[in-house]
Amino acid sequence: MANFVNSMLLPEFPLWEKLKKGRQLVSFDLEITSRCNNNCRHCYINLPADSSEAKSKELTFSQIKDIVDQAVSLGALWCLITGGEPFLRKDFFDIYLYIKKKGLLVSVFTNASLITDEHIRFFRKYPARDIEVTVYGATKKTYECVTRKDGSFDAFTAGLKLLLEGGIKTRFKAMALRSNVRELPEIARFCLERTKDYFRFDPFLHLRFDGNPKRNEEIKFERLTAEEIVAIEQADSERYNALEKNCDKLIMKDSAHINCNHLFHCGAGNGSFTVSYDGFFRLCSSLWHPDCVYDLKRGRLTEAWQDFIPKVRDMRSNRGEFLEKCRKCQIINLCIWCPAHSHLETGELDKPVEYFCEVAHFRQKMLEGAVD
């Protein structure tokens, strides 16, 4: 008898092959709110949970439905619901369920502190592909030093307990910053003891989307030095082995795009996009340059995807400093420099950033065995 139903694992799905051949929408991120019940020192987006101004700018459920409908018609398979803290939205269940019922796989990023029994019942009935929880510290002292919110550690551990005891698939991530770096091994242990899945950490803090100068100074203070980043990367065997394995791609013999003045050589806008809480479409989460954002409250997602992105990806640079330095750089793949981060740091899409440069060169030394 013939088989009519083929089951395949997600990585085998032909969508990925199609993406390699050209632009094909696979996934999108929906930042459904910028508000958060924590006030993390390093956060690039958070506004106070009770900010009526931030709340008034949020996309309505109806606007979100329209965006999701268009994304599905463009072929999207996957949606990440993020924030801010997405559970602050009273219509979270409606938004989530609508996205699920459109036939999308859904992931959710959260700090877990607002999780209740109701969330557990809901996620047991309508499972997310994964719920990713950020862990700011393994102790109350460190956790609340980062979140600047009394009681947040207890709320986090209570929410996490509900998720884990409820059998909800939970993943962990941590940001490595000045306020928690000494506790990073304990944070890793805390996470690995609680998941069979993976744990990842990220030492690269990028600046605020709203450009808030005071908050940007706080973020810069929280950044680790190049030496510290390399030290924690070396201490993480999985991460270090991955870097070492891809060494020839990360340290190139020749620069890949030496004679090209196109700004974008990354995959931004090829397979995914991000929508901000107030309806601004970007090619990637960090790309906030005014020439690179499209207001979905005034236009259509299909137009943004089909017409606007190609125009952005065709943008070029004539800045000598960039063309001589970053464009010819053989370790650009070890650097977090990109037009989006350049803009957040310098206000321009094509300026080198000294801190990124330092980190990339130190990582190069590590991979070439010059750092003990």
Place this chain on the structure above:
Amino acid sequence: MKPEVSLNNIYKPSEDVVAREVAGEFIIIPVASGVGDAEDEIFSLNEPGKSIWDKLSADKSLRDVALELSKEFEAPLEQIEKDCAGLIQELLKRKMVVDKG
């Protein structure tokens, strides 16, 4: 154990799944828990499978669905009935269709 399939019964897509075409594949995505086998799997229907699925939404017995397809594809009814029963058996096993009797 394989679920029993009757050509006299009506089978309808479960409300707990969504069927859509993505990247040229006709796929069935579980919405609620208990549908499908594993969380990292995607279920796709081949061309004959999709043709049968498309006819399941109407309140027709599986025999009537097979009869329509037999006419459309100018194929022997007996073979199409066998194909329909085979597909429904696979989908019932995964709780992707419901037996409406």
